[in-house]
Amino acid sequence: MDPAANGLGEFERIARFLAPLTAGAPGALGLTDDAALLGEGRVVTVDAIVEGVHFLPADPPDLVARKLLRVNLSDIAAMGAEPESYLLAMALPSRCGDRWIEGFATGLAADQPLFGVTLIGGDSTATPGPITLSVTMIGRARPPGPVLRSGATPGDIIYVSGTIGDGALGLLAATGRLPGLATAAASFLEDRYRLPQPRTALGPALAGVATAMIDVSDGLVADLSHICETSGVGGVIRADALPLSDAASEVLAEAPSLIETVLTGGDDYELLFTAPAAAGDAVARLAAAGRTPVAAIGRIVRGGGVVVVDRDGCPLPLARMGYRHG
Amino acid sequence: MDPAANGLGEFERIARFLAPLTAGAPGALGLTDDAALLGEGRVVTVDAIVEGVHFLPADPPDLVARKLLRVNLSDIAAMGAEPESYLLAMALPSRCGDRWIEGFATGLAADQPLFGVTLIGGDSTATPGPITLSVTMIGRARPPGPVLRSGATPGDIIYVSGTIGDGALGLLAATGRLPGLATAAASFLEDRYRLPQPRTALGPALAGVATAMIDVSDGLVADLSHICETSGVGGVIRADALPLSDAASEVLAEAPSLIETVLTGGDDYELLFTAPAAAGDAVARLAAAGRTPVAAIGRIVRGGGVVVVDRDGCPLPLARMGYRHG
Numbered sequence: 001m002d003p004a005a006n007g008l009g010e011f012e013r014i015a016r017f018l019a020p021l022t023a024g025a026p027g028a029l030g031l032t033d034d035a036a037l038l039g040e041g042r043v044v045t046v047d048a049i050v051e052g053v054h055f056l057p058a059d060p061p062d063l064v065a066r067k068l069l070r071v072n073l074s075d076i077a078a079m080g081a082e083p084e085s086y087l088l089a090m091a092l093p094s095r096c097g098d099r100w101i102e103g104f105a106t107g108l109a110a111d112q113p114l115f116g117v118t119l120i121g122g123d124s125t126a127t128p129g130p131i132t133l134s135v136t137m138i139g140r141a142r143p144p145g146p147v148l149r150s151g152a153t154p155g156d157i158i159y160v161s162g163t164i165g166d167g168a169l170g171l172l173a174a175t176g177r178l179p180g181l182a183t184a185a186a187s188f189l190e191d192r193y194r195l196p197q198p199r200t201a202l203g204p205a206l207a208g209v210a211t212a213m214i215d216v217s218d219g220l221v222a223d224l225s226h227i228c229e230t231s232g233v234g235g236v237i238r239a240d241a242l243p244l245s246d247a248a249s250e251v252l253a254e255a256p257s258l259i260e261t262v263l264t265g266g267d268d269y270e271l272l273f274t275a276p277a278a279a280g281d282a283v284a285r286l287a288a289a290g291r292t293p294v295a296a297i298g299r300i301v302r303g304g305g306v307v308v309v310d311r312d313g314c315p316l317p318l319a320r321m322g323y324r325h326g
Numbered sequence: 327m328d329p330a331a332n333g334l335g336e337f338e339r340i341a342r343f344l345a346p347l348t349a350g351a352p353g354a355l356g357l358t359d360d361a362a363l364l365g366e367g368r369v370v371t372v373d374a375i376v377e378g379v380h381f382l383p384a385d386p387p388d389l390v391a392r393k394l395l396r397v398n399l400s401d402i403a404a405m406g407a408e409p410e411s412y413l414l415a416m417a418l419p420s421r422c423g424d425r426w427i428e429g430f431a432t433g434l435a436a437d438q439p440l441f442g443v444t445l446i447g448g449d450s451t452a453t454p455g456p457i458t459l460s461v462t463m464i465g466r467a468r469p470p471g472p473v474l475r476s477g478a479t480p481g482d483i484i485y486v487s488g489t490i491g492d493g494a495l496g497l498l499a500a501t502g503r504l505p506g507l508a509t510a511a512a513s514f515l516e517d518r519y520r521l522p523q524p525r526t527a528l529g530p531a532l533a534g535v536a537t538a539m540i541d542v543s544d545g546l547v548a549d550l551s552h553i554c555e556t557s558g559v560g561g562v563i564r565a566d567a568l569p570l571s572d573a574a575s576e577v578l579a580e581a582p583s584l585i586e587t588v589l590t591g592g593d594d595y596e597l598l599f600t601a602p603a604a605a606g607d608a609v610a611r612l613a614a615a616g617r618t619p620v621a622a623i624g625r626i627v628r629g630g631g632v633v634v635v636d637r638d639g640c641p642l643p644l645a646r647m648g649y650r651h652g
Contacts, residue, residue, distance in 0.1 A: 007423060007424040008424050010450055013424065013427050013450070014448075014450065017424075017427050017428055017430075017431040018414070018427075018431060018445060018448065020431075020435075021431065021434055021435060021438060021444065021445040022444060022445050022446060023444070024444055025411060025444040025445070025446050027411075027446055028411075028444065028445065028446040028447060031445075031447065031448065035447065036411075036413065036446040036447035038368075038411075038446075038464065040366075042364075044413065044446070044447060044462070044464070045413075045447060046413040046414075046415045046447060046448060046449050046460075046462055047415070047449050048415040048416075048417055048449050048451050048458075048460070049451070050417050050451055050452070050453045050454075050455070050458075052454055053451060053452055053453060053454070054451070085351060085353075085354075085362075085364075087362065087370065087371075087372040087462060088344070088372075089372045089373070089374040089415070089460040089462075090374075091374055091376050091458050097333060098333040098334050098339065098343075101339050101343050101344075102343055104343075105343040105344060105346075105347060108347055109346075109347060112347060118347065118348060118349070118350055118351040118354065119344060119347040119348050119351070119354065119357075120348060120351050120353055120354035120362040120364075120370070121354060121357065121361065121362035121370060121371060121372060122340075122344065122357065122372060123372050123373050123374050123460070124336055124339070124340065125374050125375070125376055125379060125380070126376070126379055127376045127379060127455065127456065127458060128376075128378055128379070128455070128456060129376070129453065129454070129455020129456045129458065130453065130454060130455045132374075132376075132417050132453060132455065132458040134372075134374070134415040134449070134460050136370075136372055136413060136415075136462040138364065138370070
């Protein structure tokens with residue numbers, strides 16, 4: 001990218017040009033959280049996906065629909081809230097005929113009852129470009145209310161649900177960049193990339209227990225950085241504590257340098273959260289009750305920034321470790 | 327369009343494939359209204375705009391931002407509600423650098439205080455295609471609550487605010503298809519196309535007075551059809567009662583056949599509403615109080631469909647008069 005032409009990154013642009021537009025609206029949280037607060041426990045988020053960027057042109061429309069819903073469901077879960085309803089905006093090229101729409105609606109119909117959400121509004125328009133879709137999702141947090149990114153405190157334990165890195169490795173597998181991988185492992189990882197499993201049971205259960213929470217969409221290190229910057233703290237991740245799927249372990253055994261992809265690749269849609277050390281038993285109980293594995297992967301410290309250390313406590317020399325945003 | 331490939335129109339697709347997904351959510355209004363109901367008087371709507379479809383590639387970004395906000399503000403006004411806050415989803419090609427975003431944000435900043443709305447959330451992504459933007463807007467209706475499309479009754483008077491046809495004629499002027507038109511008139515019409523003036527004062531004031539309301543975005547005849555189908559009634563518009571701007575009158579004097587464009591062209595963002603004959607004084611009072619011209623243009627009748635009649639009561643033979651949707 002030419003800095004003169006494109007200059008700031010996405011986060012700097014949001015902070016500089018858009019965040020000032022939220023003045024007077026505390027529920028906007030300065031555009032630094034997964035969703036905005038509407039009052040009365042309600043939260044609202046919007047996420048857009050673009051053909052060729054977030055999904056492949058060959059992906060079946062029902063899968064695209066489910067992924068679109070699920071990335072938004074993951075944002076609602078990361079607020080400690082339960083999803084209620086959503087609006088859908090579609091910009092569709094003329095090649096998307098009735099059959100495409102029907103397949104897309106089939107995907108929505110499959111996921112709605114699984115996650116307890118209902119379509120309540122939308123907009124549909126033509127586009128000369130790629131399929132571009134956005135969902136606005138509304139949820140509600142139980143008392144004591146939504147979990148923000150800003151509540152992490154030095155001493156808190158850092159937890160993550162499920163396994164990390166499968167989404168990013170799945171994209172590599174789906175695009176033929178993991179040629180030596182066994183079919184079963186490749187297929188597992190590709191599924192993880194194509195169809196996220198938002199943690200909609202665990203998220204709301206963590207309200208009142210987690211001090212800060214985010215879903216892993218930008219990548220583990222980047223998303224922990226979001227929590228740390230918003231909370232004014234630092235984070236230390238122990239690489240040997242990262243929960244990996246068997247397939248991801250298989251990949252890393254062959255290509256250890258892909259640990260960087262695991263740490264920074266994104267698209268996991270797992271929950272990354274912090275809780276006081278004293279809440280360890282509560283976290284374990286909620287994880288067991290929701291049948292969602294949760295792993296302690298590090299600790300919140302004073303200061304700022306995120307480091308990943310090996311078992312000896314030495315920082316890993318990751319090229320993208322210094323990931324920063326405004 | 328190839329019917330086998332693309333088959334149903336937008337409205338039929340929504341009715342067939344998407345409306346069933348609203349089952350169990352009465353606030354969705356079957357996807358037939360300008361916005362959905364969230365409860366407690368809250369309404370929510372989403373509208374997307376695409377470069378090359380809803381705005382011209384050469385349009386300055388601040389104007390694009392204001393148009394995007396205003397088409398959504400118009401939907402909120404058409405529910406008889408006051409706007410509160412909005413979320414913004416942007417899919418931007420790499421050529422949109424910091425300057426573009428800054429200009430876009432300047433437009434939002436200019437309109438926010440004019441209309442009393444604040445940004446509370448959003449999403450930003452890259453696209454290989456045209457600029458694609460959507461706004462989700464949240465509003466609140468005063469008691470007795472939102473005005474739906476479904477309340478029109480035979481005998482009700484049909485009203486429209488402002489003037490009709492300027493938006494569609496403005497697009498013709500902006501694209502060089504009204505070559506003989508005087509510069510001042512062309513410029514007036516182009517402004518009307520480029521920057522809608524949503525009726526955010528009149529809309530909420532009509533709550534409790536209007537029996538049905540919609541904003542004129544698809545075209546006067548099509549939008550009255552939406553009210554008539556949802557209400558189970560018919561509508562008769564008197565062509566000689568249509569409120570026209572001086573510029574539109576000038577165009578029609580030269581090219582009388584453009585009356586069809588005026589009636590069906592859309593993009594006016596005026597309010598089209600119905601009210602009992604007995605409420606005529608109240609409508610006039612509210613119009614005067616809000617300094618918004620309102621014209622009585624016809625009457626709701628039993629049956630279905632929309633006809634436009636001349637001063638002798640003879641239906642106009644408009645090619646698109648039979649406009650129907652599912």
